[in-house]
Amino acid sequence: MPIALDNLRVGRVYAFKNMGEVRKLEILARLSGSNFKVKDIETTEIYTIEELLRWGKGHDYELDECLETGKGIVPKQF
Numbered sequence: 252m253p254i255a256l257d258n259l260r261v262g263r264v265y266a267f268k269n270m271g272e273v274r275k276l277e278i279l280a281r282l283s284g285s286n287f288k289v290k291d292i293e294t295t296e297i298y299t300i301e302e303l304l305r306w307g308k309g310h311d312y313e314l315d316e317c318l319e320t321g322k323g324i325v326p327k328q329f
Contacts, residue, residue, distance in 0.1 A: 256285035270309040
C-alpha cells in the first residue's frame with residue numbers, strides 16, 4: 252500500500268513508481284499541502300511532486316520509503 256503524500260518527510264528517500272516509471276526521490280522541501288520539491292537520486296534533476304502526478308496516478312502507483320539507500324534521515328531499526 253503506497254504512502255500518502257501528506258506522510259512524506261523532508262530529508263528522506265522514497266521509491267516512486269507510476270505509469271511504468273520507477274524513480275528514487277529525496278524530499279528537499281515541503282512547498283504546500285501535498286506538494287514537495289524533490290530530487291531524483293539517479294539523475295539529480297529537481298522537480299515537484301505535482302509535476303510527477305500531473306497526468307494522474309496509474310494502476311501501478313506506489314510510493315514507499317527506502318531504508319537501504321543510506322541517504323536522508325533513517326529511523327532506528329530494532
